[in-house]
Amino acid sequence: MRHTISVLLENEAGALSRVAGLFSARGYNIESLTVAPTEDPSLSRMTIVTHGSDNVIEQITKQLNKLVDVVKLLDLTEGAHIERELLLIKVNVNQVAVCDDLKRMTDIFRGRVIDVSDSCYTIELTGTGDKLDAFIKAVNPKLIVETVRSGVSGIARGNRTLRT
């Protein structure tokens, strides 16, 4: 099953490679991993999306907890939670018809055009992975110049929190 795990860890050099090393050394799968410092600059927060049987997920959470740099973690999948991902996509727009089409679609998906040049629009879109997939599918693949996705960030709904 797919699991989204939030990890609070010391914002120290090497902490990220410990997590990445753990996943590769033990053969766990990583679909995406995002990390940035929190409002407390001594802590980083990481969101890991992974797949595995219940046994594997149990081992992943135990092994993560065992890392000395990991302060706390929460398997978001165990409760209601929100996931968001950012997509930046650059599209070729040398025909007016394409331009209009693209703007309309961007509106429908509640995205924004954030950069315009002679030949390209760059669009910003956030949402679940599925929504981003749907948007990319809706654009003529011949016109896509490049895409970049941030990987998933997640947070639990309501009172469930991950903090020190």
Next chain:
Amino acid sequence: MANEAENLTGAEIVVRCLEEEGVEYLFGYPGGSVLHIYDALFTRDHVNKIQHILVRHEQAATHAADGYARATGKPGVVLVTSGPGATNAVTGIATAYMDSIPMVVLTGQVPTTLIGNDAFQEVDAVGITRPCVKHNFLVNDVKDLATTLKKAFYIATTGRPGPVVVDIPKDVTAHKTTFEYPATTELRSYKPVQNGHPGQIRKAADLILSAKRPMIYTGGGVVLGDGSEELIQFTQSLGYPITQTLMGLGAYPATNKQFIGMLGMHGTYEANMAMHECDVLVAIGARFDDRVTGEVDKFCPNAKIIHIDIDPSSISKNVRVDIPIVGNIKNVLQDLVKEVQNNTRTVDEAALSKWWAQIHNWQEKNCLYYDHGSELIKPQAVIETLYELTNGDAFITSDVGQHQMWAAQFYKFDKPRRWINSGGLGTMGFGLPSAIGVQLAYPDRPVFCITGEASIQMCIQELSTCKQYDLPIKLICLNNRYMGMVRQWQEMFYDKRYSHSYMDALPDFVKLADSYGHLGMQITQPNQVENALKEAIALKDRLVFMDFITDPAENVFPMVAAGKGQHEMVLSPLSPQMPVERELA
């Protein structure tokens, strides 16, 4: 005056921190990046209580520190230089990691200004060691040095112990700061558990007392957690059979009648059969290693399992358990003994005596049988004789191979921390350097290193270290002219194609020992074994290298082959009790 903060260099701080930690021995080897630290050691030599032990290879420094730690329970401490010093130490760090041995390894590093420049003798020591340490640190600022070292010792010795590497750039050892050693340390991200969950312990007591065919299976965790006394009390209050892993030997006295031998790949018939047939299994400080379980799908098919361990990630890793208890072995066993005593149930004595009758039946197979009438020296006989001559009270270190298994099978350890071997990583070369650490810790106690002619050559240079520090270790080399364990597998599973397992061009070990300033002996006849051992043991102040020319064809039995269940053992083909479910031709 004592409170007045001192302004010290990083190198001086390193030495002072080790003094504060009560370090007795520092196992090391100098080089460019650690010269400031060596200088600080030199200038403080007259006041400090740390003795530096100069090994002949950095691998040996880590094994010696490891042996010291295993024998004493105190952390082993190592100092090596950057680059090749650090990489040479890696095997020993990994060895300690696999067996959860507390160790602090200080590696020199190139100056911070050169890190990342492919500088002379630069390796990413933190990167290289990351997968085989409990934790590691790179110290970028001399102001962090003392607190980092404090953390390193704290992490290495608490919870599930393990090696910690502290990588110290050369400029950090030159910079100065005020020295203050913190009395304690706290890490918000690292809080080892102490007590087990009372509810779980109660459930465990209920299950233990409901057993008809109970089995206690213990591992290295009992030794590491100093839980031997509690284990004896627990086991004896119940009267249940107990088996121990290779790493656990000695925590429960091997001469006690409830002990039915080691389990696993080369465990006794009775221990493996009892594991297979038991209905309640109490696993204590053991991790269900593949060398213990055999094929996991066939492991303990009828048992409800209780697992006590300090490391949550060990629980349900290889085998699902019914009642997990996370906690310090000592505390959990104390609580469990009380719960068992206060429980309304009592041991089912009728079922238990039936169970013991079954176990005695298995014991009749005499699974450790070997030919006592041989004209060649049988390796098992050497160990048995050694056991008798030392009253089972010696420190025994071992290398890796057949000799290691025979030592585990035939030397009956009654006390913990006497059996020192590399179980997890299986590192050939471990035996001699680890004996150095043990002999330094216990200068007046007999220390034997049981080795093979292949293993001993992996760290043989340490004979020189033994000379320098007058360490009267006795080496028992069971010389079968083969990498015996490899030869055994080739005989059994590769149709006797002995690919590169013959030890050709062996040195004359007697002359070799002599050239290092020690005494060498060669023993070729079975009837010389006892007297030779007596003679060597009597030489209390000399290292003796005993080269026993043994039967090259001898194999280790019983054996659970890879892919087999633990009940599917092969016994010695020579055993009068053969064939017993013999699956291998």
